[in-house]
Amino acid sequence: MSPQLDLSGCKKRKRGERVFKFKAFGERGYPVEFNGSFEQNVRALSEVGQLEIGLCDPLMPCWSFQLEVHRHPLVSGWGDHLICNKKYHFLLPSKDTISACISYEGNTINATTARSIASKSKNLIELQGHTMHGVFHSNGFGHLLCINVAETGSDLAGYHIMEFWDRLCTGLRAREVSLRDISQKQGMDLRLLYAIAYGKSWFGQWGYKFGRGSFAITQSMYQNAIEALQNIPLGLFAQHLGNEKNNDILTILSRYQMLSGHILVTLGDTFHFMLDLKTKLPRDQSNSDSPHQGMLVDTSCRWSPKRVEMAIRVIIESLKRAEFRWISRQEVRDAARAYIGDTGLLDFVLKSLGNHIVGKYLVRRCLNPVTKVLEYCLEDISHAFPNKQVDGYGRVKNYDSKLMKPQYKITWAQLMKDLVGLYKLILQENKAMSSIGVIAYVPIASRIILDTKYFTKEYYSEKSVPFLDKSLILLQCSIALTSNNIDGGNYNSFRKVMVTPYEFFLLRNNATFDELKLEVECNFRDLYWGLRNLVVESVANLDDAKGSDLVFELIKESSNKLVFKGNIISGESFDISGICEGYESNLVVDCSCGTKSDDGERMVSCDICEVWQHTRCVHIPNNEEIPTIFLCNSCEQDILRFPSLA
Template sequence: MANNIFEACKRMRRKNPKIPFPFDSFPIMGSFKNLNYGPFRENIRLFLQEFAEKFEDNAVPGWGHHFVSKRKYHLIIPEVDYWKKPLKDNFLDVRTHILYGLIHCNGYGHLICINGVKAPSNFLSETDAMNLWDRICSTLCTRKVSVRDEINLRLLYVVGYGQSWYGKWGYKFSHGTFGVRKGKYESAVEYLRSLNLDKIISDFKNKSRGGRIKQIINKYRGVVDIPLITLSDLLKFMLGFGGRARVQGKTENKVVKSSCQHVLKRRDNEEPTSFDALVTSIANSCRWPARRVEHVLKQIVNLLKQNKGGCDGNYGVSRYEMREELRKCVGDTGLIDFVLKSVNCFAIGNYVVRRSLNSSTRRFEFSIQEVLEEAEPDCQWPEERVEHASEVTANILTENSDEENTMPWRELQDKARECLGETQPIDCVVHSMDNPMIRNQSISRTRKPSTNKFELPIQGLIKDAQNDTMECSVAEDALYLYRSVLFGYRDTHPLSLATKAIMDSKYFVKEWCFKEHNLDPLIALSCLFLPSFDELETELMRPLSPAVVVAVPLSSTIGELKVVAQAAFRDTYCIMDKFVASQIGGLKKIDENKVVCHSIEPSSPVWVRGSGLDLGTTLRYEDGAQRLTVDCCCGAKYDDGERLATCEVCNVSQHTRCSGIAEKEGALSDFLCSDCVAVSRRK
């Protein structure tokens, strides 16, 4: 049967073929903006009068169990190079169009392909094209649109954001292949999203790729200001980072600026809060007296001193540990919590107490430092010179630290003198350090108890032969995690099974609902054809086709509704070209003299009985008259679009993948299903 297909109207083109329409407002333009929000089959006619030309071609199948629609509308934005050329005969098979969607006249359609324009101007991205498609469907009152998600590396997006890329426009899981159902898909997504990054590092620590996986995870943990705990946290940050920006360059700039900020703060003579001032400030903002606040602060100092004496280099105490220890000597947890959150940096005697964020654990810790006896020089150099000194410091510490990741201060000064010819800028930077991050390394200045000399311990130093991978782009890092983590476990591991379930979930659908308030003074009704019992048992054994939508005045009678419904069915489906409606109502006929608004709820389906179906036509169902019987070991009971092999004995079809047949093998003429193989073996 011939089918109407429509091409972009030439009269709407502008001198610049790359801007055929104002995409931000299309299709709400011209007389079409006066649309009355009626059924799709009526709206599309108005749309075609305004924007399109037509020609003839063959139909494209879809929505397999539906009756064959009389018209299918192809909405296409071809590639830029073809804007001034007519569409080729094979345009239905082309998947390089900027946008290609197909909608049946019953309002059900498919988004076949969508591609951004790969041009320097980037005048229409995939997101722009998708926004345009969504506006067209909404304006025309489309009912449902399906899409097959074939985006490269789509698994990364699902794990990062918890939905497919099309989910941003409301497309939800429709059905999977190889027996995957909605519950299995959602469980797989949740499992992968909640996978702990430390668990991944542990799983691969004894494998060849474990070093780089750990390196990538730690690199992004050092860049971002929020904790990256799960695989979802990491991938979401990477996908939103901004293309192929070099992370290492950003990290170094951040570190240098951080070091400079420490120096510049010293120029402003920023000092820790005095102990008495802190006690007064806290007491004035809480219900506890000053003496109790003072007692808690002194206990904090004592606990930090004890912890410092029992540790070698790392004096940090987590907030949880501090809280538990204070409860032993204070008791009032409300007071403890209030004081702990009020402490930032204060001085008491020859010590400075700080609360800071640990760069490796991403948790707040309390530490205490003894006031240095040496006079700390003020920084007298311009910012550019301080930045250079910070960079030299990073290089020296990275290349010359010992096995314990420490370096004596005097040795650092000697190395700096070789590079800069002087040590004063380095002294200014080092004296100003307060656990800054330099290339994923936490640097601090402490006095070693055994030698009573200052050293620079480096926490989290990465010494790996693959340090050059730090220069990899975000896209390369994401691709490595995709291949090495998501597809790096054994086939029977839960992660591999979850990955497989998501990869087998390709079909998504969006449903639009009628906005009844926009139809006033009309009422929108969904009319469902109800076949006779004989037709249901012998001819129409598949699920019923979707309802046709009609819009009638509120004052219409049931008899008038019957006439409108009959015309709508005839206009929509080939098999109902000569359909005659006999009654409104399913088992019980509704009096034709009654008013529609008093007899039918707008949200309820309207059953329509009648006769005159052309049961002899070959245009009965969209997927053809032949219906495969599918019974596969994966659980599939219908043709899900994957490659099938049909048993020559029982005519039951099974997936070739589930039957162990390679994709490269040709058509099989002697295939036997698993049940028939078992029967033949018993014989």
């Protein structure tokens, strides 16, 4: 699917083809009712789409939808799920991926297009660089593979794409959806930034929660790390970082204390305020890095930014020479005229600078009640948290609320610069903070949050089943499978048992268990690749059920969940692992961090014991290649204990 998809270079669109509104697509009744199972809903959706030829593999049907845009599984923890017969890909192709697919010739792509995509293929599904790419298994579990949004020049913001994806998952009645959050903005990892500001990732706005952590991170570890960072008192920074090296941190914190209308007590308060303020400011397209950018926002200004900045510098220096005492406007003006001859420019800057923050200074302006003359004074706000105003717990106290309420101006560009600066100075490695009390735990807590990349959302479960006709029976049925690995005619001592996710079945109230078994058998054969030879034997949690018994009669007083014992008809031994998504024969993970399974992080295998460990845990930097020969610490120690051959 594509917003304003133009495939004219491939084939002409049908005349009168329906165009759907992007911001409503996926809602109930638009474009279909979505009142069936996941599989039925997908089929209904494909019926209103346009069948495309030549975009994907010939054996893979592909449908597109015209969407109108107005210009104003393994590492997810589902490796034990059975392999499904079908997958459904939903794409919002970018212009580059569409161009790459259409212009594909043999094994080459236009050089300009190739620079912006990660692979070369005629199959649209295999290309990387789509605006959005999601995939569903036929059992209703899905993955959001990517969202790619340019920070400028895009008609669709990331928020709009997630709204679209969320509506689609809800409308189709997807069961559960996972994603891998590695999103960044200007070098900041958003899963860390939003966790501190809001207590959840950016995707948490749509209900995505902790799925699994890498490096054996648990949900409780993740939540504790968030709370630890959120609750760091700002006063601790003033107590321990009051030197020139860390002055930038205090300057930024002080600036937003002055900008806020209330006291910011913790680090979480500060990031929350900054992100909220960012959404309320008009985006400034200026790329200027001037420290005074944003203090003077006036489109009627007839002077160049360079001249305005020079005048600001001169006035600030004049006020500094006054040694932070109040002086009249005329005195400031006369002192500045020695360097700036344009009095009109000086008048403009003096008028604009009043009660504004410039660097680490607040330019105060007030009317002298006696002389009735405007006066100016420079105040150093880099020490907004002096030690005497911090209690024994590092909390700020005795603030004059009047100092916190003046309305100062700041631009989006200035705020982003401060946000990036604060992120790098505090959350990235800062050697100055590595041995300072509570602050020393910042790198550890940050790493725990960054090592949590997989999030999931449950969309549709038995709790959200719609109202049904009382003359019908709604059941949830599952299959219990047991491995029967046979070695020399004897069963292995270790036998795996696996139960599939439940599927919904709608039956007449006079249906028998024999009829239900046939329907369950047919459904699961059609759903899972490994169950194509499935034979349903009996009901595991209803031992007294006979084939001719009415289902309605026996489940009246019991649960509507039934588990059927299943068997795979095969002449060979049957191993459940071989039909699962995460099957990798003889793969053993045993890392020092506690990880026992593949979590998607880079790993290395010992050449002797063949046990896999994280490269990070064995001190192989990410910017270095994995060595061709690697021995784990245990095997290396064993070798050292061998007797000498000499």
